[in-house]
Amino acid sequence: MHDAADGNAEPEIPKEALAEYFGASYPTIAQFADRLREEGELRGLIGPREVPRIWDRHILNSAAVVPFLPERGLIADIGSGAGLPGVVVAAMRPDATVYLVEPMERRCAWLAEIASDLALSNIEIKRGRAEEYHGAFECDAVTSRAVAALDKLVRLSLPLVRPGGEMIVLKGRNVAREIEPARKALRRLRGAEPEIVDAATIPGVETTTVVRIVRQTGSR
Numbered sequence: 444m445h446d447a448a449d450g451n452a453e454p455e456i457p458k459e460a461l462a463e464y465f466g467a468s469y470p471t472i473a474q475f476a477d478r479l480r481e482e483g484e485l486r487g488l489i490g491p492r493e494v495p496r497i498w499d500r501h502i503l504n505s506a507a508v509v510p511f512l513p514e515r516g517l518i519a520d521i522g523s524g525a526g527l528p529g530v531v532v533a534a535m536r537p538d539a540t541v542y543l544v545e546p547m548e549r550r551c552a553w554l555a556e557i558a559s560d561l562a563l564s565n566i567e568i569k570r571g572r573a574e575e576y577h578g579a580f581e582c583d584a585v586t587s588r589a590v591a592a593l594d595k596l597v598r599l600s601l602p603l604v605r606p607g608g609e610m611i612v613l614k615g616r617n618v619a620r621e622i623e624p625a626r627k628a629l630r631r632l633r634g635a636e637p638e639i640v641d642a643a644t645i646p647g648v649e650t651t652t653v654v655r656i657v658r659q660t661g662s663r
């Protein structure tokens with residue numbers, strides 16, 4: 444499917460395949476994709492090269508975290524930016540509450556607009572840096588994508604995860620080399636051994652690396 448000569452065109456993913464994959468959430472997700480395509484570059488949310496690649500590089504890449512998330516409960520997406528993966532998660536997990544944690548005012552305004560226009564009433568926007576919310580709430584799962592190296596992400600995310608919950612990170616293929624530098628923070632914050640998963644979505648669309656780190660219960 445990735446056969447575009449310049450490597451930057453949208454692979455042709457049949458609408459039917461998308462509709463089948465996303466099920467009931469497809470109309471909402473398609474609206475989100477349209478809004479990102481129409482306004483994303485103008486509003487400084489995505490680069491111009493990303494505009495033709497909204498589905499495979501952004502929406503489906505984000506959707507790869509969803510099978511690892513609980514159906515209900517509290518999920519936080521830190522550094523949501525344009526709403527990736529947070530908005531996709533909220534659409535696909537309608538029975539969960541999804542906090543979008545984002546420090547930039549302009550991005551929070553976009554996220555609020557999208558949540559309202561797409562009638563995603565399970566979204567709550569938390570403006571600020573993740574570390575400002577340490578001690579304020581604990582979630583069943585904390586997601587992130589393109590926010591920081593794993594060491595920093597562990598320090599930002601694990602304090603927001605309840606014991607027994609997990610942080611779930613979308614990463615590049617070379618994430619294994621980020622694990623050693625994160626060991627000290629993992630020990631201090633009771634993070635279990637990271638599990639690296641090759642997560643697939645629609646057949647023919649590139650797989651995504653997902654890192655799962657459970658916050659262990661009890662004291663060390």
Ligand SMILES: C[S@@+](CC[C@H](N)C(=O)[O-])C[C@H]1O[C@@H](n2cnc3c(N)ncnc32)[C@H](O)[C@@H]1O
Nearest residue numbers: 521522523524527545546547572573588589590
């Ligand atoms: C490169 S963007 C990625 C946005 C989105 N997750 C995506 O994949 O398109 C990184 C985002 O993380 C946010 N960010 C940076 N430091 C943060 C922190 N300490 N806590 C929460 N968000 C942070 C930035 O404002 C920015 O929106």
